Amino acid sequence: MAARKKLDKATRLATRQGLLVVIVCLLTLEATALLQYYYSRKILSEESTRRAQGQLEATKLHILNVLDQVETAVRNSQWSVEQQLIKPDSLSAVTVRLVASNPVICGSTVALKDHMLAPYSHEAEGTILTSTLATEEYDYPHQEWFVKPLELGEGYWSEPYFDEGGGNILMTTYSVPVVDKKGRTAVFTADVSLEWLSDLIATVKVYPTAFNMVVSREGRIMVSPVETLTIEHNVHDLASSMEDSTTFQSLNQTIMAEESGQDTYKYQGKLHYMFFDKVPRTGWVMSISIPEDEIYGSIKRLGAMVTLLQIVGLLMLILVLYYMVRGQRELRQSEEQKNRIDGELQVARGIQMSMIPKIFPEYPECADVDMFACVIPAKEVGGDLYDFYIREEKLFFCIGDVSGKGVPASLVMAVTRSLFRTVSAHEKSPQRIVSTINASMSDMNETNMFVTLFCGVLDLKNGHLRYCNAGHNAPVLVQKDGNRELPVEPNLPLGVLFEMSFTEQECDLSCGTGLFLYTDGLNEAENAYHQLFGEERMMAALKSGLESRQQIAAMTDAVHAFVAGAEQSDDLTMLYIRFMNSQITEETERHLILHNDIQQIPQLAEFVESVADIAKLDVGMTMSLNLALEEAVTNVIMYAYPPGSDGLVDVEAVIREKELRFILSDSGVAFDPTAAPEADITLDVSERPIGGLGIFLVRNIMDEVTYTRSDDGKNILTMIKKLA
Amino acid sequence: MEVKITEKDNVMTAQLIGRLDTAVSQEVATTLQPVIEQANKTIVLDCKELSYISSSGLRIFLTIRKAAAGKGGKVIVRDINNEIRQVFMMTGFLNLFEIQES
Numbered sequence: 122m123a124a125r126k127k128l129d130k131a132t133r134l135a136t137r138q139g140l141l142v143v144i145v146c147l148l149t150l151e152a153t154a155l156l157q158y159y160y161s162r163k164i165l166s167e168e169s170t171r172r173a174q175g176q177l178e179a180t181k182l183h184i185l186n187v188l189d190q191v192e193t194a195v196r197n198s199q200w201s202v203e204q205q206l207i208k209p210d211s212l213s214a215v216t217v218r219l220v221a222s223n224p225v226i227c228g229s230t231v232a233l234k235d236h237m238l239a240p241y242s243h244e245a246e247g248t249i250l251t252s253t254l255a256t257e258e259y260d261y262p263h264q265e266w267f268v269k270p271l272e273l274g275e276g277y278w279s280e281p282y283f284d285e286g287g288g289n290i291l292m293t294t295y296s297v298p299v300v301d302k303k304g305r306t307a308v309f310t311a312d313v314s315l316e317w318l319s320d321l322i323a324t325v326k327v328y329p330t331a332f333n334m335v336v337s338r339e340g341r342i343m344v345s346p347v348e349t350l351t352i353e354h355n356v357h358d359l360a361s362s363m364e365d366s367t368t369f370q371s372l373n374q375t376i377m378a379e380e381s382g383q384d385t386y387k388y389q390g391k392l393h394y395m396f397f398d399k400v401p402r403t404g405w406v407m408s409i410s411i412p413e414d415e416i417y418g419s420i421k422r423l424g425a426m427v428t429l430l431q432i433v434g435l436l437m438l439i440l441v442l443y444y445m446v447r448g449q450r451e452l453r454q455s456e457e458q459k460n461r462i463d464g465e466l467q468v469a470r471g472i473q474m475s476m477i478p479k480i481f482p483e484y485p486e487c488a489d490v491d492m493f494a495c496v497i498p499a500k501e502v503g504g505d506l507y508d509f510y511i512r513e514e515k516l517f518f519c520i521g522d523v524s525g526k527g528v529p530a531s532l533v534m535a536v537t538r539s540l541f542r543t544v545s546a547h548e549k550s551p552q553r554i555v556s557t558i559n560a561s562m563s564d565m566n567e568t569n570m571f572v573t574l575f576c577g578v579l580d581l582k583n584g585h586l587r588y589c590n591a592g593h594n595a596p597v598l599v600q601k602d603g604n605r606e607l608p609v610e611p612n613l614p615l616g617v618l619f620e621m622s623f624t625e626q627e628c629d630l631s632c633g634t635g636l637f638l639y640t641d642g643l644n645e646a647e648n649a650y651h652q653l654f655g656e657e658r659m660m661a662a663l664k665s666g667l668e669s670r671q672q673i674a675a676m677t678d679a680v681h682a683f684v685a686g687a688e689q690s691d692d693l694t695m696l697y698i699r700f701m702n703s704q705i706t707e708e709t710e711r712h713l714i715l716h717n718d719i720q721q722i723p724q725l726a727e728f729v730e731s732v733a734d735i736a737k738l739d740v741g742m743t744m745s746l747n748l749a750l751e752e753a754v755t756n757v758i759m760y761a762y763p764p765g766s767d768g769l770v771d772v773e774a775v776i777r778e779k780e781l782r783f784i785l786s787d788s789g790v791a792f793d794p795t796a797a798p799e800a801d802i803t804l805d806v807s808e809r810p811i812g813g814l815g816i817f818l819v820r821n822i823m824d825e826v827t828y829t830r831s832d833d834g835k836n837i838l839t840m841i842k843k844l845a
Numbered sequence: 846m847e848v849k850i851t852e853k854d855n856v857m858t859a860q861l862i863g864r865l866d867t868a869v870s871q872e873v874a875t876t877l878q879p880v881i882e883q884a885n886k887t888i889v890l891d892c893k894e895l896s897y898i899s900s901s902g903l904r905i906f907l908t909i910r911k912a913a914a915g916k917g918g919k920v921i922v923r924d925i926n927n928e929i930r931q932v933f934m935m936t937g938f939l940n941l942f943e944i945q946e947s
Contacts, residue, residue, distance in 0.1 A: 722868040748899055755901070800936075803940075806914045814903055818932070
């Protein structure tokens, strides 16, 4: 649960970090986009201003050029008019010439101040006609073009107007005052059609939807995008058609007051930028209006695309972050799991190590034996084991190695060690201990794991060692006169064959003799060059006379020096036992294990004779004992086990000064031979039964015969013969 | 264990050599079957070189003795050593057999 919480916390943290990344990205992108937008807008604004102003300037120059042409033509003819004022009839020749020689000028007049005389020439369909303006209804002395130049005393450009007589075209008139030496005063005019102005303005196209306007100095509309608005209308009429007329009004006031500039107004719901410039002399104001969209449309489209890209980018970023967070979580989970398994392996290691005795000396009160053992574990849990303990003045010990490594091996190791303890608790024969463990392990060995095991029982009273090997390395006998391998039958490892019959062996250890047991982690220890430590180096490191602790330390140093830091691949287990009892007691033990086969009887005879030798018995006593033993053993062989099945008979002989004790044990059906009726030896030949003599002989030869059935299902027959 | 059977003047002599223990008793019993069949004669069991006898051997001896008793023959056990004599004494066989020293 704690791990789960920790995990959630880590995930929340990762999510928060991811969010932060997204937010930072978003802010950076937005800031960049805004900055870009701001500068693009500025550039576009400057660009539009530059373009509009350039256009205005060029157009203004064009207009001024036309105006200059007119003014120059008028000035050139002014002298002629002055000379002709004295004879007014010839004035029309001047006006005709002026109109004829200047295509821009479509009409001209010279109007006298003191007389109602005003000959007027104008172009009509290719010819120049001359008429007079001095009519009652026209009343030229009150016309603006006549009054203003005289007032001002200089040339004057009239407000544009429609020439009603001359073909409905928009016109303006340039008029100058003329005074001759005699004080005769007149006004000399040139009419200019403004059609070219509309054409000129129409060519000005700053942006596709931009539009241009020209208004007179009095606010009359000369050129406008709205065709219905003509010179009869002024800007107030235009303003009244707009939704925010006040803005436009104030705009026009600005326009009228200033030479040039720019401003904004709303038209048809859109913001328009207006640039304007005033033409000198005529006071015409030209303006270019550009809708905001036109200027900034591209930037808005760009902005939309950038925003779209940003959203897509952010979504992808979020997706990537999501997968990263999830990936990290999975990684963390697998790490957590690995850590947990590692931790559990450590615990398993601990449990395993706690199973084997580690405190030395384990039996400080026992001076008969000096023992030390050590396990140098490889990295992972392994399958090495050793165990020992003292029971009834006998040292039970074993060393073993489970095939394979890791948890399975350690489990098998634990099972093996438990079996050793359980079985050896009521069994003195190593052969039987090994056989029983083998049977148990073969029975449940579904994984084909096997164990090599060396099992020994050392009699601490006399140094007699009984041992049984199940495929393990032969231990080394360390003696003063040199080291040698203990002769062992290899047999098969435990767990291979259910009905494997193991051989028991025995030997006697003299005082000071050491027994060195090891697992293949020692002789197969590898250095960096893949060379093995080997038996030779091992033998060389074993020194008779060293205490067990020193011996193990010396061997450890030797193997460490050899491997020189190369990684250990297998557990290394060593057990060193030194028999230290110099006072062998008078008691001696011998053992024999037989199968339930009558052909094994001669082996029993040899065994009894060897016991008789130790006890120094005479021939008669030897034969009697032989007979008793044969009878007892035959009884077991014949009747304890079902016919055809394999069974064992264990014969133990204890030789003491005053008595000989034979203990027979078997795992067959319960049978008490001592309960059999006594044979009657006094009967006649015909009445005498054939059988029943075996037990009779045992009873008669031995001094004491007792039968017990043990708790673990064994028949135990103890036979004692007193010695004189 | 070795058994030699000889017949001379209506006397069957079985010479027993070695150890007569349970392991060989079955074989010895088979070998001595002709002797048991002629139990109407005098049967001499020569034990001069018999070193050891177990109860299974004693059973063979008893079987021969019973056969002789049934057929009117006679069984003589000759030259048993002290150890076997001890066993015979223990089992009451001394009373069942005629023991001779050569």
